[in-house]
Amino acid sequence: xxxxxxxxxxxxxxxxxxxxxxxxxxxxxxxxxxxxxxxxxxxxxxxxxxxxxxxxxxxxxxxxxxxxxxxxxxxxxxxxxxxxxxxxxxxxxxxxxxxxxxxxxxxxxxxxxxxxxxxxxxxxxxxxxxxxxxxxxxxxxxxxxxxxxxxxxxxxxxxxxxxxxxxxxxxxxxxxxxxxxxxxxxxxxxxxxxxxxxxxxxxxxxxxxxxxxxxxxxxxxxxxxxxxxxxxxxxxxxxxxxxxxxxxxxxxxxxxxxxxxxxxxxxxxxxxxxxxxxxxxxxxxxxxxxxxxxxxxxxxxxxxxxxxxxxxxxxxxxxxxxxxxxxxxxxxxxxxxxxxxxxxxxxxxxxxxxxxxxxxxxxx
Amino acid sequence: xxxxxxxxxxxxxxxxxxxxxxxxxxxxxxxxxxxxxxxxxxxxxxxxxxxxxxxxxxxxxxxxxxxxxxxxxxxxxxxxxxxxxxxxxxxxxxxxxxxxxxxxxxxxxxxxxxxxxxxxxxxxxxxxxxxxxxxxxxxxxxxxxxxxxxxxxxxxxxxxxxxxxxxxxxxxxxxxxxxxxxxxxxxxxxxxxxxxxxxxxxxxxxxxxxxxxxxxxxxxxxxxxxxxxxxxxxxxxxxxxxxxxxxxxxxxxxxxxxxxxxxxxxxxxxxxxxxxxxxxxxxxxxxxxxxxxxxxxxxxxxxxxxxxxxxxxxxxxxxxxxxxxxxxxxxxxxxxxxxxxxxxxxxxxxxxxxxxxxxxxxxx
Numbered sequence: 001x002x003x004x005x006x007x008x009x010x011x012x013x014x015x016x017x018x019x020x021x022x023x024x025x026x027x028x029x030x031x032x033x034x035x036x037x038x039x040x041x042x043x044x045x046x047x048x049x050x051x052x053x054x055x056x057x058x059x060x061x062x063x064x065x066x067x068x069x070x071x072x073x074x075x076x077x078x079x080x081x082x083x084x085x086x087x088x089x090x091x092x093x094x095x096x097x098x099x100x101x102x103x104x105x106x107x108x109x110x111x112x113x114x115x116x117x118x119x120x121x122x123x124x125x126x127x128x129x130x131x132x133x134x135x136x137x138x139x140x141x142x143x144x145x146x147x148x149x150x151x152x153x154x155x156x157x158x159x160x161x162x163x164x165x166x167x168x169x170x171x172x173x174x175x176x177x178x179x180x181x182x183x184x185x186x187x188x189x190x191x192x193x194x195x196x197x198x199x200x201x202x203x204x205x206x207x208x209x210x211x212x213x214x215x216x217x218x219x220x221x222x223x224x225x226x227x228x229x230x231x232x233x234x235x236x237x238x239x240x241x242x243x244x245x246x247x248x249x250x251x252x253x254x255x256x257x258x259x260x261x262x263x264x265x266x267x268x269x270x271x272x273x274x275x276x277x278x279x280x281x282x283x284x285x286x287x288x289x290x291x292x293x294x295x296x297x298x299x300x301x302x303x304x305x306x307x308x309x310x311x312x313x314x315x316x317x318x319x320x321x322x323x324x325x326x327x328x329x330x331x332x333x334x335x336x337x338x339x340x341x342x343x344x345x346x347x348x349x350x351x352x353x354x355x356x357x358x359x360x361x362x363x364x
Numbered sequence: 365x366x367x368x369x370x371x372x373x374x375x376x377x378x379x380x381x382x383x384x385x386x387x388x389x390x391x392x393x394x395x396x397x398x399x400x401x402x403x404x405x406x407x408x409x410x411x412x413x414x415x416x417x418x419x420x421x422x423x424x425x426x427x428x429x430x431x432x433x434x435x436x437x438x439x440x441x442x443x444x445x446x447x448x449x450x451x452x453x454x455x456x457x458x459x460x461x462x463x464x465x466x467x468x469x470x471x472x473x474x475x476x477x478x479x480x481x482x483x484x485x486x487x488x489x490x491x492x493x494x495x496x497x498x499x500x501x502x503x504x505x506x507x508x509x510x511x512x513x514x515x516x517x518x519x520x521x522x523x524x525x526x527x528x529x530x531x532x533x534x535x536x537x538x539x540x541x542x543x544x545x546x547x548x549x550x551x552x553x554x555x556x557x558x559x560x561x562x563x564x565x566x567x568x569x570x571x572x573x574x575x576x577x578x579x580x581x582x583x584x585x586x587x588x589x590x591x592x593x594x595x596x597x598x599x600x601x602x603x604x605x606x607x608x609x610x611x612x613x614x615x616x617x618x619x620x621x622x623x624x625x626x627x628x629x630x631x632x633x634x635x636x637x638x639x640x641x642x643x644x645x646x647x648x649x650x651x652x653x654x655x656x657x658x659x660x661x662x663x664x665x666x667x668x669x670x671x672x673x674x675x676x677x678x679x680x681x682x683x684x685x686x687x688x689x690x691x692x693x694x695x696x697x698x699x700x701x702x703x704x705x706x707x708x709x710x711x712x713x714x715x716x717x718x719x720x721x722x723x724x725x726x727x728x
Contacts, residue, residue: 039686040679046693048670069657069682077660077678085674293433296441306412310449314441315404318433322403325689329410 005182005209007241011351015233015260018350021210021241023089023141024180025081028056030241030262031346033253033339034091035270039064040074040084043270044328045336047086052306053336054344057089057142059265062134063098067117067124071137079139091142091265093245094131094172094186097214100149108148110164128171136178142243143176144212145169147186152220158190165214166202173206182209184243190215191224193231200232211236212243213261222255229259236260250281250342254362257346258355264343269335274328276320279335281342281362285313287331292317305337306330369546369573371605375715379597379624382714385574385605387453387505388544389445392420394605394626395710397617397703398455399634403428404438404448407634408692409700411450416670417700418708421453421506423629426498427462431481431488435501443503455506455629457609458495458536458550461578464513472512474528492535500542506607507540508576509533511550516584522554529578530566537570546573548607554579555588557595564596575600576607577625586619593623600624614645614706618726621710622719628707633699638692640684643699645706645726649677651695656681669701670694 001007004024011018021028034057035042035050042050042058050058060080065071077083080090099106099115106115112127131146146168150161165188176183185203189195203211213232216225229244236242243263244256253264269279278285278299285292285299298308299316307316307330319327349358368388375382385392398421399406399414406414406422414422424444429435441447444454463470463479470479476491495510510532514525529552540547549567553559567575577596580589593608600606607627608620617628633643642649642663649656649663662672663680671680671694683691713722 039682039688041683041688041690044689044693046670046690047674064686068686069678073658073678073682076658077676083676083679083682085679294437294440306410310411312441312447314433314437315447315449318403318437318447319405322428322432324403324405325408325692326405326410328689329408329693 001209001240002179002182004180007210007239009239011353013350013353013355014258016257016346016350016355017260017262018347019241019262023182025087025089025141026056028089028263029347031253031257031343031350032056032263033343034059034263034265035336036061036265036267037084038267039068040080042332042336043274044325044332045270047084049333050086050336051088053333053340055088055336055340057091057263058086059091059093060084060138060140061098062092062095062131062138065138066095066134067119071134075137075139081139089142090140092135092138092140092144094144094146095126095134096131096147097149097246099126110167128168129175132172132175136176136181139181141181142210143181143183145172145183145185147188147214149188149215149218150190152190152215152218152224154190155192158188158192158195162188162195162199166199169203169206173208184208184210184212186212186214186245187232187236188215189228191220191228193227196228196232197235200235204235204237208240210241210243212245214245216244217247217252226255226259229256229261233260250279250339253339253342253346254359257350258359269339270332273331273335276327276331278316278331279338281338287313287316288320289317299334303334303337304341305334307334366543366546366573368544371574371603373603375717377714377717377719378622380621380710380714380719381624381626382711383605383626387546389451389453389505390420392453392627393711395617395621395707395714396420396627397707398423398627398629399700400425400629400631401448402631403432404444406696406700407638408689408696409634411448413697414450414700415452417697417704419452419700419704421455421627422450423455423457424448424502424504425462426456426459426495426502429502430459430498431483435498439501439503445503453506454504456499456502456504456508458508458510459490459498460495460511461513461610463490474531492532493539496536496539500540500545503545505545506574507545507547509536509547509549511552511578513552513579513582514554516554516579516582516588518554519556522552522556522559526552526559526563530563533567533570537572548572548574548576550576550578550609551596551600552579553592555584555592557591560592560596561599564599568599568601572604574605574607576609578609580608581611581616590619590623593620593625597624614643614703617703617706617710618723621714622723633703634696637695637699640691640695642680642695643702645702651677651680652684653681663698667698667701668705669698671698
């Protein structure tokens with residue numbers, strides 16, 4: 001693809017794909033789930049623990065790091081990899097999604113977005129050019145085009161946001177300078193399949209090293225999300241990775257890999273952990289529940305993570321009740337393992353050409 | 365000493381001692397600093413991290429675990445080692461010190477203490493017999509006699525508290541049943557050297573597997589503490605470990621090993637970590653300080669801990685400012701390493717018969 005990036009499509013099974021995305025900081029085996037490290041740390045776990053979990057890619061947020069500690073400071077400290085001591089691949093988003101989520105505290109125009117910081121109310125402006133400059137300072141391996149994410153059911157708004165997203169993607173391509181960063185374009189269009197197809201055509205034609213799908217898991221139904229993925233799968237280049245932004249749950253991974261997605265990210269595992277919930281492949285346990293007070297079993301008897309190999313539900317509940325920080329760490333390790341292991345299992349099923357039977361078994 | 369416990373005095377250099385205390389869960393190399401895991405967790409670090417730090421002994425608090433989750437629950441889960449997944453040696457205190465700290469919420473009589481829980485105000489009673497029963501349920505390797513810790517300058521109170529401590533120690537010996545736990549007696553007597561000597565005679569004569577020194581670092585001066593240690597050093601049995609409870613700082617370790625102490629514990633390293641302070645052998649850095657915002661250096665350039673090998677002061681400050689939990693973990697790792705490494709260095713200096721020159725160099 002380039003000197004720094006290439007994607008090997010190793011196996012296909014139906015629309016499901018297994019591949020390797022080669023980056024300057026290592027190989028990403030797909031399907032892949034990326035833990036989210038919003039402020040240059042995956043909350044409550046160390047990079048060493050992430051490495052032991054087998055995380056292949058982690059995500060950091062441009063909006064947050066731009067505001068604090070500042071992308072210039074991160075650059076001065078040697079870039080994100082060195083700053084947070086993560087030697088594997090990193091992806092940064094464009095900052096757009098967080099800013100659009102600020103609702104009343106931002107104004108969008110054709111050229112960019114003016115917004116107020118959630119930290120101190122100070123006014124800032126992000127444009128495609130500024131987003132690229134910040135992301136070049138941060139230095140992630142994969143960077144995202146600056147896009148506009150519209151409310152999923154508003155057709156007029158989605159048409160305008162999609163056009164803007166396309167223009168902005170082109171501007172990102174034009175100003176990007178670093179060869180050791182792969183810029184991904186973003187498909188928008190809400191739940192409207194014709195817009196999504198149009199956006200996939202446009203984005204795919206930019207011939208970037210990867211393509212992302214934005215504006216999903218923002219209020220639409222699962223069926224609508226699946227329909228979008230099915231509509232764009234035949235259009236997006238087969239020989240490039242597809243990244244579904246901000247998704248998902250274990251079910252989402254299974255369903256969306258089935259529809260041609262390679263890369264996922266979501267705050268869910270670490271956020272649930274901080275709210276005392278343990279994920280299993282198909283269920284959740286709220287460990288604060290008194291039911292678990294004297295339960296000697298691990299969260300999941302089939303799980304091989306550090307937490308399940310060493311701790312009872314009774315101990316985890318004790319930590320939660322006693323307000324000990326270790327509960328967030330141990331639950332984050334378990335929840336991240338659940339999604340990372342699921343992604344590895346999905347890959348194995350694809351390599352062995354039994355993906356559909358895996359799905360059938362999973363939802364039985 | 366017994367089938368389960370023995371102490372090898374490997375080297376002496378002046379009053380400083382290097383030894384090995386053999387326990388059912390492994391050997392404790394002395395001088396030793398024990399991290400404190402009040403509620404069956406050393407705050408913000410995993411047992412795996414503690415093991416990587418080379419911690420030889422950790423402490424847990426009987427008062428806290430009796431109230432929550434309950435010693436019966438811990439016993440049902442296989443005891444503290446299994447409950448908190450720490451396979452090395454554990455020490456529990458008797459519960460006395462925490463209860464005496466409750467001030468207005470406890471009444472002491474010759475038979476024990478009646479107190480109100482800091483959690484829900486419920487009334488409880490601890491006696492030597494109850495403390496032993498709780499500690500047997502918890503199952504630590506080293507358990508402590510139930511003692512009374514008096515205000516250091518009140519002679520009358522110290523006389524009474526010492527007598528009570530002696531009687532209670534005898535009662536603890538009488539009711540103790542488990543052979544795989546080593547009971548340590550506790551020397552009391554405030555700053556009064558004759559009382560301390562009397563208490564050391566009595567406690568030493570109980571011929572227990574180890575002796576502890578209580579009621580220090582509770583308001584007296586360093587000189588007074590040192591004088592007490594010097595007064596009792598010739599009296600306490602040489603062939604048994606001496607444990608100075610609730611002490612200390614790096615300086616305390618250096619000074620008290622010089623005066624014949626083998627084992628220390630203190631919440632300081634992990635508590636400071638949660639208040640953004642990094643310890644070095646001789647100093648402290650408050651990492652929230654803006655001075656460190658763009659400081660690419662590790663906390664201590666000569667430190668070999670995970671935190672110093674991987675992180676800049678700038679990154680640690682960012683975590684603190686952004687209120688990320690990882691700061692407590694990384695600073696706890698560093699602070700614990702500082703004390704654990706110092707204890708190893710002290711041991712090496714004793715083995716090489718250069719302890720006094722180590723001390724001179726340290727305080728230069």
